Amino acid sequence: MAMGRFAEPKMGFVVLLLWFMSGVAGAEYMAYKDPKQEVDARIKDLMDRMTLEEKIGQMTQIERKVATFDVMKQYFIGSVLSGGGSVPCPKASAEDWVKMVNEIQKGALSTRLGIPMIYGIDAIHGHNNAYNATIFPHNIGLGVTRDAELVKRIGAATALEVRATGIPYAFAPCIAVCRDPRWGRCYESYSEDHKIVQMMTEIIPGLQGDPPANSMGVPFVAGKTKVAACAKHFVGDGGTVKGIDESNTVIDLNELLSIHMPAYYDSIRKGVATVMVSYSSWNGHKMHANRDLVTGFLKDKLEFEGFVISDWQGIDKITDPPHSNYSYSVQAAVLAGIDMVMVPENYTEFINDLSSLVKNKVIPMSRIDDAVERILKVKFVMGLFENPMADFSLANQLGSQEHRELAREAVRKSAVLLKNGKSDNQPLLPLPKKAAKILVAGSHAHNLGYQCGGWTIQWQGVAGNDLTTGTTILTAVKNTVDPSTQVVYESDPDASFVNSNNFSYAIVVVGEVPYAEMWGDSSNLTIKEPGGSTIGKVCGAVRCAVVVISGRPVVLEPYVAEMDALVAAWLPGSEGQGVADVLFGDYGFSGKLARTWFKSVDQLPMNVGDAHYDPLFPFGFGLITSGSI
Numbered sequence: 001m002a003m004g005r006f007a008e009p010k011m012g013f014v015v016l017l018l019w020f021m022s023g024v025a026g027a028e029y030m031a032y033k034d035p036k037q038e039v040d041a042r043i044k045d046l047m048d049r050m051t052l053e054e055k056i057g058q059m060t061q062i063e064r065k066v067a068t069f070d071v072m073k074q075y076f077i078g079s080v081l082s083g084g085g086s087v088p089c090p091k092a093s094a095e096d097w098v099k100m101v102n103e104i105q106k107g108a109l110s111t112r113l114g115i116p117m118i119y120g121i122d123a124i125h126g127h128n129n130a131y132n133a134t135i136f137p138h139n140i141g142l143g144v145t146r147d148a149e150l151v152k153r154i155g156a157a158t159a160l161e162v163r164a165t166g167i168p169y170a171f172a173p174c175i176a177v178c179r180d181p182r183w184g185r186c187y188e189s190y191s192e193d194h195k196i197v198q199m200m201t202e203i204i205p206g207l208q209g210d211p212p213a214n215s216m217g218v219p220f221v222a223g224k225t226k227v228a229a230c231a232k233h234f235v236g237d238g239g240t241v242k243g244i245d246e247s248n249t250v251i252d253l254n255e256l257l258s259i260h261m262p263a264y265y266d267s268i269r270k271g272v273a274t275v276m277v278s279y280s281s282w283n284g285h286k287m288h289a290n291r292d293l294v295t296g297f298l299k300d301k302l303e304f305e306g307f308v309i310s311d312w313q314g315i316d317k318i319t320d321p322p323h324s325n326y327s328y329s330v331q332a333a334v335l336a337g338i339d340m341v342m343v344p345e346n347y348t349e350f351i352n353d354l355s356s357l358v359k360n361k362v363i364p365m366s367r368i369d370d371a372v373e374r375i376l377k378v379k380f381v382m383g384l385f386e387n388p389m390a391d392f393s394l395a396n397q398l399g400s401q402e403h404r405e406l407a408r409e410a411v412r413k414s415a416v417l418l419k420n421g422k423s424d425n426q427p428l429l430p431l432p433k434k435a436a437k438i439l440v441a442g443s444h445a446h447n448l449g450y451q452c453g454g455w456t457i458q459w460q461g462v463a464g465n466d467l468t469t470g471t472t473i474l475t476a477v478k479n480t481v482d483p484s485t486q487v488v489y490e491s492d493p494d495a496s497f498v499n500s501n502n503f504s505y506a507i508v509v510v511g512e513v514p515y516a517e518m519w520g521d522s523s524n525l526t527i528k529e530p531g532g533s534t535i536g537k538v539c540g541a542v543r544c545a546v547v548v549i550s551g552r553p554v555v556l557e558p559y560v561a562e563m564d565a566l567v568a569a570w571l572p573g574s575e576g577q578g579v580a581d582v583l584f585g586d587y588g589f590s591g592k593l594a595r596t597w598f599k600s601v602d603q604l605p606m607n608v609g610d611a612h613y614d615p616l617f618p619f620g621f622g623l624i625t626s627g628s629i
Contacts, residue, residue, distance in 0.1 A: 043376050046376060056358075057075050060347055061341060062347045080104050084455060094165050098390045122170075123227075124139075124172045125455065127161040134574060135452045135575075140595065143595075153206060155205070172232075176233060176238035181243065182243030182525065186595075193608065193619070198263045198266045208220055220271030233280070236251070238260065242605075245517050247280060249282050264302065268303070273378045274307050275307075309340040313342070315329045407573055413590060415567055417567055418617050420564075429582075431545065440474050440487060441506060443509075443530070445509035448574065454551070470576065476576045493534075493537065511550045515551070539559075548568050552595065585627060586627055587629055597618075
């Protein structure tokens with residue numbers, strides 16, 4: 001009976017049902033929202049719907065501090081970033097990050113077309129801005145390993161930790177070929193040899209996933225556990241005169257293409273999603289305004305289909321003094337081929353100037369369309385339209401034990417044994433775990449911040465042990481020696497203390513203090529005081545192994561004769577246990593220098609193959625030991 005009555009509904013219900021169905025049938029179909037459509041079709045459909053204001057919004061990247069819900073909605077902002085040290089709150093958890101990113105994303109999704117923003121961050125040796133993240137060795141150490149498979153695994157682990165905080169885009173890797181260690185970013189470079197840098201671009205499929213075969217130039221990101229990568233800084237950033245940051249690389253085209261360009265070819269072949277332009281100049285021509293290289297070579301010659309992004313306020317520096325003619329800078333940068341501009345805070349001036357330049361036909365609409373199509377392609381390819389909101393499902397990946405073990409492996413493989421034994425006695429390493437009493441000395445022995453270096457929690461890095469979670473070298477030594485061995489720690493012991501304690505041997509850990517770009521440029525390349533005197537006092541009284549923590553080769557020749565053993569540990573990151581692994585022989589030393597170690601700064605620049613090549617330790621040098629594990 002009930003079915004019979006339902007089968008003969010009243011006329012009012014029929015009219016209501018027909019009205020509802022006609023509304024559904026008449027709803028506009030939006031191809032860009034349909035994941036079954038080809039990416040190019042989705043891009044075209046969306047582009048056809050967009051106003052100039054919406055397109056310019058996509059080209060604008062702003063800092064999270066100014067990225068309110070209303071700003072995202074009003075200006076159709078396409079991207080947001082965290083600068084160095086820019087975090088939701090001190091010691092933010094993965095959940096804190098996810099909540100912040102999602103709140104910003106809600107603003108983007110509230111716009112007329114609901115185009116998701118893409119959030120980017122400098123994750124250059126792990127997720128280095130995030131508290132409790134695994135901090136991997138800086139690139140200068142990874143180049144030593146010459147282990148592309150290891151670097152790919154590090155990329156995959158980094159992607160998981162970045163995604164754990166709700167972020168889908170990492171400004172990595174730096175594929176600079178550092179030709180002068182006086183440059184403050186030299187530790188971001190894998191090697192002075194472009195072949196090693198090319199090898200290390202294997203981090204890109206680690207970050208993004210393995211691209212399909214025969215997809216040269218097409219950006220590729222394999223879903224929610226991977227991130228869009230960024231090859232930087234295009235091009236020649238590691239070749240500036242005297243290593244001065246943001247300065248001028250003075251070389252001919254052949255040298256530019258043969259030394260600094262090859263790794264970009266490899267990166268594009270591996271599907272890198274984005275490329276960041278360098279602050280530096282090439283023969284006096286600012287890279288941020290170099291159309292021949294950005295458009296002519298990168299986009300046209302190498303057929304790169306992802307998007308090109310500026311560096312932080314990079315377009316401001318096209319003029320001298322910076323920002324003195326901002327409208328011209330916007331014009332020069334966009335016409336050069338930059339697609340997304342890292343403003344990062346003065347976004348209204350950028351948007352207004354770019355709008356005016358387009359409306360006055362100084363910048364053609366075709367250039368705007370090219371930029372936005374590239375940005376949208378990356379967003380579609382990585383699934384951002386289908387999954388714009390982050391969740392907490394990967395929170396346990398941040399600083400996971402598996403990733404810390406991987407970092408520890410990288411630390412021991414990146415250490416280089418430069419000396420082991422004086423001419424009159426036996427090798428010191430591996431050190432015996434069982435001894436009556438040993439001394440651990442030096443300013444860097446128990447300082448996690450020094451161990452991690454720049455671009456860790458803060459832009460320029462932080463000293464001390466409260467910045468994040470990790471294991472200092474002192475702690476690692478205590479973890480490794482026999483329980484009966486007494487470990488005495490003195491940062492800078494006086495000579496009488498060393499002489500009167502009958503130490504079996506000593507480990508001295510010294511080096512550079514944290515720094516990043518600009519502040520890191522150095523004309524003298526000396527270790528932090530009292531490092532030299534600590535070496536003298538300790539190594540003059542007891543057999544000693546010196547471990548150098550640095551972002552580049554530093555002046556060591558005056559001290560080497562006093563040492564029984566010398567280890568270059570570079571900037572090993574949070575897992576200092578990897579240093580103890582090789583000091584005590586659980587694993588053998590296998591690292592080979594990926595940079596020439598000079599005798600004197602007067603020799604610089606000096607790279608393998610130069611006519612005046614006379615190093616303290618040559619490129620490729622490294623003593624080998626066997627391990628017990």
